[in-house]
Amino acid sequence: MRTPLLLVARTLVTLCAASVLIFVLLRLVPGDPAQVALGVDATPELVQATRERFGLDRPLVVQYLEWMGGLLTGHFGTSFVSGQEMSAVVLDRTAVTLWLALPSIALALLIATVLGTWAALRRRSVDGLVITVGSQMLMAVPGFLAGVLLVLGLSLGLGWLPPSGWVVPADDPAAFLAHLVLPVLALTAVQAAILTRYVREAMLEVIGQDYIVEARSKGLTRGQALVRHGLRNAAVPVLTVTGVQLSALLVGAVVIESVFDVPGVGSLLVEAVAGRDMVSVQGIVMVLVLITVVLNLCVDLLHTVIDPRTRA
């Protein structure tokens, strides 16, 4: 039932359905896109000319197919508002967000694996409890509050790091890293708290398993047994959560981007929404949906690889 091929096919179906949904949803925007783009002072002739120039006077099906054709060849369309081809901008801004999201999730996973395992092993002692309670509390802190406090403390207070902004990595790697630290830290803190909880619970589950008992009977300490055999088995649920968190993070980073003034894809989306730049909104949403769907697919494939039973 769940062969990788079927999973990929389903993903494609989801993508197609999502693209139709996006296209239709954005056609529901009140008002004529050309009129919205040109503003209130535009003359009717100009609006009509713009409609024709952007092909808005043709049947919706044709417009949809053209949009899809453009997407497949890497052309997201020309913005009515800025007059720019959006593909390069959307992809580039997505790369910026990935720079925030990927290191954050990787770092969070690393921290969570250590702290979560520790908390599971020492669940009855004070330090285990501290980790558990701490992660519980940190989970409740909104990411942007963490960001604002980081700026106040590490940047404006101590002057260690720039409070906001972005440097292209190839231009100046050192400055790039300096600008990356605070936003990544803000994202990591919250994500690590969430993942720590999952690692801890997953580890608690494997602790009582037969093979751990067996390994211990061979002379390993509980910690050794857990690290050697438990981690691998706890990986499935934890990686599943990580996948979900990562896809949520791509959009969720928009708040952190706003705090740190990082030109990520989320802030591009918010700009496009404010300017009613529907060509851009459409393209950005499609890219984000694509990434989400692919991440979901990866998680599914992971299941079939790690857990052969699900391939039956």
Added chain:
Amino acid sequence: MRRPQARPAAAAPEARRVRRPRSLSLWLGMALSALVVLTALVSLVWTPFDPVAADSSQRLLGTTGEHWLGTDKLGRDVLSILMAGSQVALLVGFVAVGIALLIGTPLGIMAAMRRGWVEELILRFSDLLLAFPALLLAIVFAAVFGAGTVSAMIAIGLGSVPGFARVARAATLRIMQQDYIAAARITGLNSWVIGVKHVLPNLAGLVLVQCTVTFSLAVLAEAALSYLGLGTPAPDPSWGRMLHESQQFLSLQPLLTLWPGLAIAITVLGLNLLGDGLRDRLGAGDPRG
């Protein structure tokens, strides 16, 4: 912002062998949640000051005997706004959870009970919704239907549907394997009756846990949207907007930023603890229990 439980609710280690009594979580969670609900109820009839009454002579006061938590840039009493802000937080939570619950749970049960093309259809629909993280959906809705509390609630609610569908389906699948269901089927009971009489009650615990989790995510999402200016519009008090507005006074009145942050944290913490506690207490991790 975060949706940890959208997928993992069921994948999370439910059948924990090592069960530690977590009644502390439950009680603490209940106490914090009750505090928030109580605050919201009280604020409906009474707040120390009118939360929307501006008074320019009282701007940016620190803590005073009259204004316990100080005043904001319009001279409004922060405690009063904070109290009234709980209404929006809870409203968004309840409506979003309601939408997800009422759409997701029946879909999940239906998928598990009918299998075949119905299940396939529901799963594909769920996949489609999963492709849109709640915050993305909310931003798109803001573009299409205009930013505001209503579009935010609906977007967060729809974004949480797959989580409920998944939890309900997984649990129903397990329940359907039970002997008493087979017995009920043999006696010729209609599947609707089975669903309502046997499946739903056994699901309740799991679904309740999912509710608290979704609720806390909805509170965080509303705050994030309001922070971005896509959530609750002025003058309705909203914790997220309070945070955004107070940010520029961080160097003058740092506490102004702290209070709404604390309010959000207390609410979310309470709901998370409540969810954990409920999961243990109701044995929700094991629908057979």
Added chain:
Amino acid sequence: MPQPVPPRARQRRAGLSRSRAGYRARSRSRAGLAVALLSAAMLLLSACTAGYTARDDAGAAPAGSLTVALTAAPSNLDFTTTSGAAIPQALMGNVYQGLVAVNEDGKLVPQLASGWQVDSSRTVYTFELQPGVTFSNGDPFNAESVKFSVERVKSAAWSNGLKSGMDVVKAVEVRGEHTVAITLSRPSQSWLWTMATLVGAQFTPNGTAKLATQAVGTGPFTVTSWKPGQSLTLTRREHYWGQPAAAPQIALRYYADPTTATNALRAGAVDVVAGMQAPDLLPGFQKDAGFKVTEGTTTGEVVMSMNNQKAPLNDVRVRRAVLHAVNRKAVLDSAWAGRGSLIGAPVPPTDPYYEDLNNAYPHDPAKARELLKQAGVDGSTITFSVPDLPYAVAAAQVVVSDLKKVGLNVKIKQQEFPAVWLDQVLTKHDYQLSVIAHVEPRDLLSLLSKGYYLGYDSSRISELAAQADAGDDASYAANMKKVVRRAVVDDAVADTLFLLPNLNVMRADVSGMPVNAPTTALDLTRLTKTGQQGDAARSGDAAASGNSARSERAARSGDAARFGDDAASGNPASSGGEGA
């Protein structure tokens, strides 16, 4: 959708001896690893340039370059088809120029015209043009370009509503290479002022093909980089006809959030925050010797509009009641920390027909209640359509509190600016109360014009206005004052809450930043950094430490530091532009 692995299955799987299944899994994961590595390599390529579409220039900025933080980003570079103040703010005077300009004191001065004469009928203006002026594409500027530019405004190519300022032009006649005569259909005081705004911008026929992305003008700068929503870089022109700009390059960076902008100033990433939106932060900068703060005037009148066509505000008594009920001092205190000025009418003090009308409607709640009682509307509910601009939202909430005290129940309906507000309020007039800053200079008559969203009965002033426009300077001012008195005092057309201040915060070594903003244009030609060469006169301790902090940070972040965020509005300067 991955099916959740049932716990029992996981337990069983966990117990599996890892033989064949595990092996198969590993070989598959190796193939997967290869694919992953390949795509990772591809991603890495684009990862290294991540953010290049948001940085403000291609290469390193030359020494002496500055960065100015602004609020509202232009959505494109074409003000001929796009309204709003963001485009002229960046481009007028810097890239595009007019025959005349308004200087910092609000006076008309020659720019591309070296001088002009008006005939006795006051309808024919003869301009002598500056010789040797070229456009940035190399085209010469001459009488033909003037004819082209003026006639283009009147053509369908222009769709900016401000184009109506050119309606009065009847003919443009080329009288020589550098002489042009423009004939008006009637004498007009306001037309020459119009020529100083974006409507008077001079174009070359070869430079209008891609106005949205390429600006070709006669000014001292050219746009060398434009990243929508993020930044716009102006680079000094080598072959500029006049005195070259002081700075080789100026980057305009757009920050939606004033806190982020001031943080960037403190961290040394920007040199100037122009049109600062967070006046509460100013005292902190004023105390710090590393920075200086200037406070000037603008033409941005924050006007609370009362729909004159809609009940209950169509009743002049109700409007008068509102004027008496609102404590404008308190509004200013809350919305702009008391900076800015109370003017009592939508006429800034720099205009020749300004009169202090602050006492026309003193704050008097008792009188307001009485007027409302007379009109029979006490206790009714009014909807206040507020654009989601910080100053508007803040002002509105104070107004609501004031009106509540006199028995008017006002409900705030926040609307997205510009998208929703322009549509609902400005275009459809579907509102009762609203508030916005009108930033166009001398926009009183357009506020009062027929069909504008205030809904004023323009027949009440049309005769006076026509007399004023047709008269000489003295009678212009006298008649315009009558217009103001009729519309603002007698008819209580709207409540002018206050005049926006022009607040600039900059590093102490920056000079040449205009203090006042008499038009929407931000003149950057004289902006420069004096501290660059280690100005001995300024080496006070604090200033020096400010400098070293700056250079230290600059070394770390490089001048390539990229900042910028969304184009969301928030700038009062962006909220006008409708004033015609």
